[in-house]
Amino acid sequence: MSNLSSFMNQWVYTDTVKDHFMNPKNLWRKEENFEPDGVGEVGSLACGDQMRVGIKVKDDRISDLRWLTYGCASAIASTSMMSEMAIGMTLEEAYHLTPNMITDALGGLPEHKFHCSVLGDKALRAAIDDYLARQGRENPFKKKVAKIICECKGVTDQQIEDLVKTDKAKTLEDLRQLTGYGTGCGKCKAEVAEYFDEMKHIYAK
Amino acid sequence: MDNRIVYLDNNATTQMAPEVTEIVERSSDLYGNASSMHDFGRKAYAGIDWSRKELAALIDASPDEVIFNSGASEGNNTVFNIARDLIDGGSARNRVVTTTIEHPSIIETVKFLKRRGYRIDEAPVDITGRLDMDKFRALLGPDVLLVSVMTGNNETGTIQPIAEVTRLAHEAGALMHTDATQAIGKIPVTAHTWGVDYLTLSGHKFYGPKGVGALYVRSGAPFEPFVNGGHQEGGRRAGTYNTVAIIGMGKAAELARLTQQDEHDRLWAMREKLRKGLEERIDNIVVNGHPVECLPGTLNVSFPSAEGESILLYLDMSGIAVSTGSACATGSLEPSYVLLASGLDVELAHGSIRFSFGRFNTDADVDYVLEKLPPIIERLREMSTR
Numbered sequence: 001m002s003n004l005s006s007f008m009n010q011w012v013y014t015d016t017v018k019d020h021f022m023n024p025k026n027l028w029r030k031e032e033n034f035e036p037d038g039v040g041e042v043g044s045l046a047c048g049d050q051m052r053v054g055i056k057v058k059d060d061r062i063s064d065l066r067w068l069t070y071g072c073a074s075a076i077a078s079t080s081m082m083s084e085m086a087i088g089m090t091l092e093e094a095y096h097l098t099p100n101m102i103t104d105a106l107g108g109l110p111e112h113k114f115h116c117s118v119l120g121d122k123a124l125r126a127a128i129d130d131y132l133a134r135q136g137r138e139n140p141f142k143k144k145v146a147k148i149i150c151e152c153k154g155v156t157d158q159q160i161e162d163l164v165k166t167d168k169a170k171t172l173e174d175l176r177q178l179t180g181y182g183t184g185c186g187k188c189k190a191e192v193a194e195y196f197d198e199m200k201h202i203y204a205k
Numbered sequence: 206m207d208n209r210i211v212y213l214d215n216n217a218t219t220q221m222a223p224e225v226t227e228i229v230e231r232s233s234d235l236y237g238n239a240s241s242m243h244d245f246g247r248k249a250y251a252g253i254d255w256s257r258k259e260l261a262a263l264i265d266a267s268p269d270e271v272i273f274n275s276g277a278s279e280g281n282n283t284v285f286n287i288a289r290d291l292i293d294g295g296s297a298r299n300r301v302v303t304t305t306i307e308h309p310s311i312i313e314t315v316k317f318l319k320r321r322g323y324r325i326d327e328a329p330v331d332i333t334g335r336l337d338m339d340k341f342r343a344l345l346g347p348d349v350l351l352v353s354v355m356t357g358n359n360e361t362g363t364i365q366p367i368a369e370v371t372r373l374a375h376e377a378g379a380l381m382h383t384d385a386t387q388a389i390g391k392i393p394v395t396a397h398t399w400g401v402d403y404l405t406l407s408g409h410k411f412y413g414p415k416g417v418g419a420l421y422v423r424s425g426a427p428f429e430p431f432v433n434g435g436h437q438e439g440g441r442r443a444g445t446y447n448t449v450a451i452i453g454m455g456k457a458a459e460l461a462r463l464t465q466q467d468e469h470d471r472l473w474a475m476r477e478k479l480r481k482g483l484e485e486r487i488d489n490i491v492v493n494g495h496p497v498e499c500l501p502g503t504l505n506v507s508f509p510s511a512e513g514e515s516i517l518l519y520l521d522m523s524g525i526a527v528s529t530g531s532a533c534a535t536g537s538l539e540p541s542y543v544l545l546a547s548g549l550d551v552e553l554a555h556g557s558i559r560f561s562f563g564r565f566n567t568d569a570d571v572d573y574v575l576e577k578l579p580p581i582i583e584r585l586r587e588m589s590t591r
Contacts (some may be wrong), residue, residue, distance in 0.1 A: 048532045053591065
């Protein structure tokens, strides 16, 4: 159990984080009757953070966005910051938004709080996926953001994310059997394991 | 109501009592090494002697059974080191029984010893945090060397039946240790009456200085020093006496002994006022721990759909200091192991807040929290996905 004094010593939030935490922007209020063109939800209450993002799209640009977050101050602030950054972006730009871009805009987060900021962009991407699916359109952005982690077997971060998201890879062993990662030179193992844990944290039901 | 500063994290640590601060300041003249034979040393030793008697009176022990050290973490490590030493020495009894909800200074020591092959079992607790006595009994046997069960839990406040646990441990022929750190000054802590062999405590949990504590070792109980290298404490704990801190803790012990019953009633009244007030003002809350067998100043509450770290930080902005069992506040991905071990749903553990009252809190503090907290929970729930 942590206490107030450990907060003061170990991680001091920037003023920007504090502002977004105290006065979240583009919050999804019930009374507003916001009608999104696409909705994405990631994370789980059991994991300690969950986000839902709704977007309105006009001419392939995000014209408006609303969000809800169950989570800590970092999670709330990074969703709020993400919302400000994403509005006005083209779908392609929004799809390329990364946790780093969000935390940079927040003036940084303490290192061990970084994992609290990785949900915002995933929820946004899920909302764009949903929007394109509703339109019956192919997703032209997916491949572009994929990064190869296991060079020997050509396994990408996107692939790992999808396999975890769809519950096909419940364990690292499942993932190895499905993709063959780490069975060549083996140097990717630590990175895959780390990324897998992160994805499990985000998508675990 | 005007803004105020409300410190409700007294289970983490306490502010020194004014009487303690005063004696600490006066004791700064006692800079002689208490082990020296000259006048400077003798005066310092007299102060330590007085403090030892105060500690002994507080915990129902003899002065020579009190060993001064740096605090309960050291005390707990010392006790487990005694068990380890006996096992290494070929003791026929070579198993330790403890619980799933001990302080990290025991939980981590247990993990360390298990990695090295020592046999240690953790008895489970029920949803109120009370030891499951049937399962505990089933773990006892002729191979058990040491039983270690905390008196009162730091997170939930749940109190264990130490006299009963000690009786069972002794019936099985085992030594008995209790970590009484959170209980001191709040409920009677009675080493002789309970019959325990070892008992640990820290000065800073009952308005004494930080970095000082005491270990009770029953006269005749096996002992092995954890810190070697000096003749202090009868060769039981090396290191130059921290005279000022020890005297400060002695004063705190005297205050605790004189005020314990009144403090108990006052803390419990504030705790209950807060519990009832929160239940009246906020829908859907869960009070954790035992409803009656609970340290008087501790209230642990879960707020579904509101996350603990966010609650803590909003309260902090209002000048209220509490702690949380949320994972986000610990830097790990796992929330409070104490709440999880009690069988609490993981989401409820993430949304848990511990309020811990102390000597300097008043009813006005409770009113202030009751004014500030409901809108914070409402706001976070509006923000939440569920």
